[in-house]
């Protein structure tokens with residue numbers, strides 16, 4: 001099956017906003033003027049709405065009344081965010097759109113300090129095992145989606161997973177992140193077997209799963225067998241875009257899975273992609289508000305990076321500056337969050353990891369998978385898996401992290417947020 005190309009995705013297109021109309025026209029060759037008017041009229045109100053907001057009043061309106069400069073307004077907002085760990089949606093939108101270079105540096109210093117306050121200079125290392133690249137899902141951006149016939153599929157055997165953990169344990173890792181596509185082969189029984197094996201061999205280690213959407217009952221079984229954490233990025237809260245990116249899936253079901261994970265007591269990871277086509281500031285603020293409300297213990301944010309064998313190969317990848325800005329804002333909105341400097345960040349810029357750490361990231365996840373399969377877990381173009389992205393290169397990782405002024409921490413590195421929040425979603 002091949003999905004409809006962007007050019008013919010009429011339903012999605014009719015739901016796009018005024019702000020992005022020009023961009024759409026460039027990107028997907030809408031020629032008719034009446035089409036554009038239809039898009040504007042249909043979409044603008046719905047698009048502008050963000051259901052949730054903070055309790056705090058707008059700083060912007062107060063400062064504008066008093067005739068303050070943009071720089072002064074930026075500083076006031078950043079100071080407020082630093083102290084209160086929140087800012088109303090309008091102010092967030094304004095800040096993202098208007099922040100100047102000097103104010104960005106000021107923001108980054110505040111988010112770095114916020115990380116230091118709760119976690120010190122510690123950077124937690126997790127051993128990542130990519131154990132299957134089979135996936136039943138249809139995510140348009142992903143190089144291992146079910147419809148990419150060029151993907152070289154593999155599943156690690158139990159023995160290979162065990163050997164990867166042994167190597168990790170000997171190196172000193174005490175969190176194992178098992179990541180895979182949504183592969184029906186790894187049903188509950190098989191996952192229970194794997195997790196039990198790891199817990200038996202490394203009883204003090206933490207196990208994190210990143211294996212996608214499952215039923216509440218399935219999550220419950222995994223929790224009972226000892227899984228500590230679960231990563232499930234929400235990708236985007238723009239429901240129309242979510243539908244276009246995942247034509248066979250619904251954002252509501254994603255959200256429900258995240259709520260179930262929180263309810264079951266997992267340290268839960270949400271997160272979004274930066275630089276998706278047509279993304280606007282309102283979309284980013286909706287994503288930030290979503291995670292502020294969900295209170296995940298971990299947030300994974302990385303740039304969208306194109307993959308040559310997907311429908312989205314002709315779109316531009318996300319950029320470093322916006323990704324760094326979002327990481328910094330997440331740290332300030334959720335001061336106790338565990339925030340990885342992702343491989344995607346290191347892939348788009350050779351200083352990406354350092355820049356992520358400097359704005360408040362505190363986790364890295366070097367790759368422990370058998371080297372023979374690393375290239376096959378190709379979610380996006382040029383994904384790094386060697387050098388200091390390889391878990392075996394521990395000395396190199398330590399040198400790099402310490403060279404930036406941080407401490408490599410091999411402990412479990414649990415979230416400081418655990419158990420302290422109640423979810424308010426209905």
Ligand code: SF4
Pocket residue numbers: 135136137138139142143144145146180181182212
């Ligand atoms: S993003 Fe995840 S769920 Fe989607 S196709 Fe890729 S591996 Fe599968």
